[in-house]
Amino acid sequence: EAQVTQNPRYLITVTGKKLTVTCSQNMNHEYMSWYRQDPGLGLRQIYYSMNVEVTDKGDVPEGYKVSRKEKRNFPLILESPSPNQTSLYFCASRELTGKTQYFGPGTRLTVL
Amino acid sequence: DQQVKQNSPSLSVQEGRISILNCDYTNSMFDYFLWYKKYPAEGPTFLISISSIKDKNEDGRFTVFLNKSAKHLSLHIVPSQPGDSAVYFCAASSTGNQFYFGTGTSLTVIP
Numbered sequence: 001e002a003q004v005t006q007n008p009r010y011l012i013t014v015t016g017k018k019l020t021v022t023c024s025q026n027m028n029h030e031y032m033s034w035y036r037q038d039p040g041l042g043l044r045q046i047y048y049s050m051n052v053e054v055t056d057k058g059d060v061p062e063g064y065k066v067s068r069k070e071k072r073n074f075p076l077i078l079e080s081p082s083p084n085q086t087s088l089y090f091c092a093s094r095e096l097t098g099k100t101q102y103f104g105p106g107t108r109l110t111v112l
Numbered sequence: 113d114q115q116v117k118q119n120s121p122s123l124s125v126q127e128g129r130i131s132i133l134n135c136d137y138t139n140s141m142f143d144y145f146l147w148y149k150k151y152p153a154e155g156p157t158f159l160i161s162i163s164s165i166k167d168k169n170e171d172g173r174f175t176v177f178l179n180k181s182a183k184h185l186s187l188h189i190v191p192s193q194p195g196d197s198a199v200y201f202c203a204a205s206s207t208g209n210q211f212y213f214g215t216g217t218s219l220t221v222i223p
Contacts, residue, residue, distance in 0.1 A: 045212075
C-alpha cells in the first residue's frame, strides 16, 4: 500500500530535550516536506526536500533541522524543543513533477 | 502574514444541497491551487486542483472556480453528503515547491 508513515504519532517531552520525528514514504517520491498545523494558522511549511541531500527552508524553519540521506526518509529534528513548538506535524511527499502531495497521519508533539 | 485565507471557520449544509467553501489569496504569483480534505486524526488528502490558466475544474461532485482578478477561489460540492463532513484546506503555490495553506473550513453536512 502506498503510504507516508510517521513515528511517533504522539510525543510528550520537556524543553531542551532533543527529539527526532521520522517520516518514511514507499512511493519513490523525490519531493518530501514537513508542515505544522496550529489552530487559527492552518498548515505552515517548515522544510522541504527535492531530492537526496537537497533541502530548503519553508515558511517557518526556525528551531528545526532536517536531513535527506535516503530518498525514502526525511526526519525532522528538534535539537532544543521549546513550548512554542507544541503542534501537530505532518510529513508529505510527491513526485517531483507532480503537484499533489500525499500526507502522513500526523505527529502530535507536546513540549512542556 | 497569511497569504492564503479562509475566512469562514465553519459551514453547515443540509444533505443534498450545495456546499460552497471560499478561499482568498494575496500573492499574485501563485499559479496553482489545491483543495485538501482532512478528517480527524488523519493527514490531509488531495481533493481537486486548478492551474491559473483555467477558471474552472470539475471532478464528479466537486468543482473549483478560480477568479484571478479577485484573487479568489471557491470549492463547490454538489450534492453534499454526510461523508463530506471534514475540514477543507485550500493551498497555493508559485514555485511548485513551497506551498501556502489556508486556516481551514470545517464543513458539517446535516443528514
